[in-house]
Amino acid sequence: MATRPHYILLPVSPLFIAFSLTCAFMLNLLPWGRWIGAPDFVALVLVFWGIHQPRKVGIGVAFCMGLLMDVHEATLLGENALAYTLLSYLAIMIHRRVLWFPVMTQAIHVFPLLLMTQAIQSLVQLIVTGRFGGWLRFVESVVAVVLWPVITWLLLAPQRRAVDKDHTRPI
Template sequence: MAGNRPHYILLPVSPLFITFSLVCAFMLNLLPLGRWVGAPDFVAVVLVFWSIHQPRRVGIGVAFMMGLLMDVHDASLLGENALAYTLLSYFAIMIHRRVLWFPMMTQAMHVFPLLLMAQAVQAFVHFTASGRFPGLLHFAESVVAVALWPVITWLLLAPQRRAVDRDHTRPI
């Protein structure tokens, strides 16, 4: 670890903030960014984040429900995103203790295969249902999502951070 990097003691996360972040990720997925090559699946990234950081609060059930919402929004085969998000959450929960020990960029490299696997599951289900392969550019969104991992981690952990230098005029 870096000697001069601050070590934050995190406050407990609010369930309302988890819900707010999942709703915001869903709203970002509702934007017409899907037509652009490499537009990340924000719900998948936020699900992986919370499955790694709060596996008891955000688990497979939440991932399944978010997947069903995305299936309805995308007008895709019902269960395509639900299956991918469920597997994504399951494998993120499996490795959550290991991932938290690493620095940010190594965490991103651990998340990358999970996001690729979720996209491969979506592509496989889409291929078996329609007979069309979405193409290799379909997997570019995992690369973009991993590039955004440090920013998303910083944003989602920001409300939980305490000050490094405790000020006696602040309660926390």
């Protein structure tokens, strides 16, 4: 069925997970966050770790990252926390299934999760302010899905084993 090789990955370092979440938060702090189509890097990294390491990055981490984003964006406290929590929950629910697919098919599975996250954020803003952010806002999910292979490659890079075989290393 599959002709692509399956690699045995090294265990992920909790420091690397914290570093990647910090980098994603810092990318969201940059001024391009207000541009149309700029992806939510925190949501993208949260869904990645929710799929690849559900026991290490769970709903609690997603809630805390959501609160940080709420404070940064000066939105209603809990808006991003609610969206990220649901995103993390759904990513954990589908993680066993998604990991069997190639990266591009994984991106197709991740797209509805990211779209739902934006829909929740838009719905909360609509209820609280009475204004709709516009349909162009949902372009962020498309850009995030296009970035999924790059994010996957970057975040799995430290876990890949060396290509050259060393006879002193097991496996």
